[in-house]
Amino acid sequence: MRRLRHLLKEYGSQGIVPFLIAFGFFLQGCGLVFDAVELVHPLARDELSAICSKGQVRVGISVEPFRPFVFPAVFTDEGVRVTGLDVELIREVGDALTAYCGGQKPIVPTLHLTRYRDLFIEINEGHLDLFVASVGGNVPGAGSAGLWYSIPYFHNGGIGAMIQRPEVAERVRTEFQHQAGNSDTLAAIQAGLSGLTVAALKGRASHLYAEANLKNTRLLVCDSLPSAVETKDPIIDVILSQYSVLEYVTKRVWPDWHLLTRNDGTPLILTQEYFSIVTMDERRRLQWFLNNLLYRLEESGRLEQMRRRWLEEDYAPTRRATTEGLPFEVSKVPEHYDQGQCRFATGR
Amino acid sequence: MKSRTVLFITLSLVFFLTYPNNGWAQAPREEIEKTAQHLASLLNVGRLIVERNQTRINDPRTGDKGFTPEVFEQEVIDEFMRQTTIDLKQLSSHLPSLAKELLPVLLQSSKEVVADAQLVINQRGIGYKNFVPATFGSQAARKFSNRSYVKIKQTALNPRNLKNTPDEYEENVLKRLATQPAVDTSITEWIDNGTTLRAVTPLYYLQDCLACHGKPRGILDISGYPREGAQEGDLAGAISIQIPVNKQ
Numbered sequence: 078m079r080r081l082r083h084l085l086k087e088y089g090s091q092g093i094v095p096f097l098i099a100f101g102f103f104l105q106g107c108g109l110v111f112d113a114v115e116l117v118h119p120l121a122r123d124e125l126s127a128i129c130s131k132g133q134v135r136v137g138i139s140v141e142p143f144r145p146f147v148f149p150a151v152f153t154d155e156g157v158r159v160t161g162l163d164v165e166l167i168r169e170v171g172d173a174l175t176a177y178c179g180g181q182k183p184i185v186p187t188l189h190l191t192r193y194r195d196l197f198i199e200i201n202e203g204h205l206d207l208f209v210a211s212v213g214g215n216v217p218g219a220g221s222a223g224l225w226y227s228i229p230y231f232h233n234g235g236i237g238a239m240i241q242r243p244e245v246a247e248r249v250r251t252e253f254q255h256q257a258g259n260s261d262t263l264a265a266i267q268a269g270l271s272g273l274t275v276a277a278l279k280g281r282a283s284h285l286y287a288e289a290n291l292k293n294t295r296l297l298v299c300d301s302l303p304s305a306v307e308t309k310d311p312i313i314d315v316i317l318s319q320y321s322v323l324e325y326v327t328k329r330v331w332p333d334w335h336l337l338t339r340n341d342g343t344p345l346i347l348t349q350e351y352f353s354i355v356t357m358d359e360r361r362r363l364q365w366f367l368n369n370l371l372y373r374l375e376e377s378g379r380l381e382q383m384r385r386r387w388l389e390e391d392y393a394p395t396r397r398a399t400t401e402g403l404p405f406e407v408s409k410v411p412e413h414y415d416q417g418q419c420r421f422a423t424g425r
Numbered sequence: 426m427k428s429r430t431v432l433f434i435t436l437s438l439v440f441f442l443t444y445p446n447n448g449w450a451q452a453p454r455e456e457i458e459k460t461a462q463h464l465a466s467l468l469n470v471g472r473l474i475v476e477r478n479q480t481r482i483n484d485p486r487t488g489d490k491g492f493t494p495e496v497f498e499q500e501v502i503d504e505f506m507r508q509t510t511i512d513l514k515q516l517s518s519h520l521p522s523l524a525k526e527l528l529p530v531l532l533q534s535s536k537e538v539v540a541d542a543q544l545v546i547n548q549r550g551i552g553y554k555n556f557v558p559a560t561f562g563s564q565a566a567r568k569f570s571n572r573s574y575v576k577i578k579q580t581a582l583n584p585r586n587l588k589n590t591p592d593e594y595e596e597n598v599l600k601r602l603a604t605q606p607a608v609d610t611s612i613t614e615w616i617d618n619g620t621t622l623r624a625v626t627p628l629y630y631l632q633d634c635l636a637c638h639g640k641p642r643g644i645l646d647i648s649g650y651p652r653e654g655a656q657e658g659d660l661a662g663a664i665s666i667q668i669p670v671n672k673q
Binding site for chain 2: 157
């Protein structure tokens with residue numbers, strides 16, 4: 078064995094594979110060949126070791142802006158950057174991986190900005206280690222085979238609704254009044270929105286919710302939130318999306334749209350969701366690493382601080398992008414990113 | 426005869442060492458100074474073209490804005506020609522050789538910045554994208570400086586980007602400029618025993634700049650930075666250039 082080690086050192090890594098194959102013929106069992114190869118270059122490395130040795134973690138994020146989780150990319154003095162709650166979480170993952178890998182060299186999150194639907198393809202094809210895209214971990218039908226969803230990094234997810242015309246709000250509120258104290262959000266929403274044109278985001282929780290629960294509406298499926306807002310024909314009565322996103326955009330981006338609220342003015346939220354980090358199903362070590370990290374961030378109050386920072390504080394996203402944003406790979410982003418369009422759902 | 430030759434060489438050496446500003450040494454210095462001036466003009470023209478296209482860049486209704494690197498390049502070439510009579514497509518033989526070497530590098534760096542920003546520029550549904558003269562200028566200057574021994578930097582007395590903080594030399598010049606009426610020439614000086622040129626070209630606020638940098642002072646602008654409370658014609662900052670005599 079000492080002689081073998083000596084030989085391996087002498088040959089170095091160049092040309093070692095042909096050497097080992099030739100050497101293998103002289104050995105009695107395959108196990109010995111495996112051991113010999115492992116001496117030079119461990120074959121069965123787990124995903125965390127692979128991340129450590131590469132010095133980078135490949136993270137997918139969605140190009141569709143889900144403010145304040147991911148803001149549209151902006152130009153800064155440092156180049157093009159993205160920012161938001163999801164991006165800050167990715168930085169935490171990168172920092173934790175740096176510590177895990179010994180802290181000698183930083184583990185850089187390499188962001189792959191791509192369309193939401195392509196995240197699932199990219200991770201399945203092994204181009205991503207994980208993705209963070211405000212994905213609900215408990216939405217029926219949202220999960221994809223072979224994927225794993227972490228413990229929550231955001232608990233207060235849920236579908237909200239925004240409207241432009243006050244008469245839509247009146248219809249829903251009237252239904253709540255008819256219930257005479259027996260609060261049934263789904264029933265009020267079903268009756269209130271009956272016959273109206275409702276927009277939901279393709280493949281997201283709002284789409285799945287509307288498909289399953291809002292049979293008596295004209296459902297319009299949109300590629301992104303801006304495309305829903307921009308659509309003039311047909312006139313959209315209600316847009317369904319994540320409540321936190323709608324709360325942000327009605328305050329700061331599209332002030333002529335308003336959140337649909339209950340009769341007492343409290344937020345009308347149609348579901349309860351939590352957001353998860355997504356990895357491939359078989360990546361157990363990475364999954365434990367992420368769950369332990371999220372638990373630690375929750376326990377220390379750091380996650381709460383992040384949530385407050387992005388959802389409650391008054392700030393300018395551009396400035397945050399400049400100071401703390403992350404660069405990204407643009408190879409998968411269409412050259413002229415189009416927010417897409419809306420079309421009526423088929424088969425209803 | 427031999428001793429005469431030695432005496433001649435010795436006297437010549439003494440002459441050249443004693444008077445470094447003689448005719449032979451002035452030519453490259455002049456060349457360097459002109460080159461610095463042309464580089465500052467070119468970076469400023471790039472900033473101007475970005476500013477002229479600002480409405481187009483910030484238009485949320487269209488995706489492909491058509492503000493491609495090639496379109497940008499052509500507009501820069503035309504404007505630079507108008508301002509300096511120098512044709513960047515066909516650099517004149519009268520131009521200093523250093524300028525002929527460096528102007529295409531800066532043009533290429535500027536073009537690459539516009540290419541890098543295409544994704545941001547062509548987003549539909551997003552208005553303000555922070556692709557403004559200042560961010561363009563910072564990136565173009567950095568790209569150029571990374572591939573050249575000449576350093577270009579945008580600087581200001583109170584820069585929004587801390588990487589643009591002035592060094593001691595720049596701070597002194599900026600403070601002097603801030604108290605003077607606007608000038609349209611660069612302030613050039615040879616430092617370190619005449620081995621390095623420092624050139625500072627002042628930039629003044631135009632009307633269009635005041636939406637972000639004007640009054641009321643302290644109110645956050647669209648990008649989230651407090652407004653400077655500036656008025657048209659106030660000193661905004663400067664383009665600072667350092668060129669060593671020896672290419673290191």
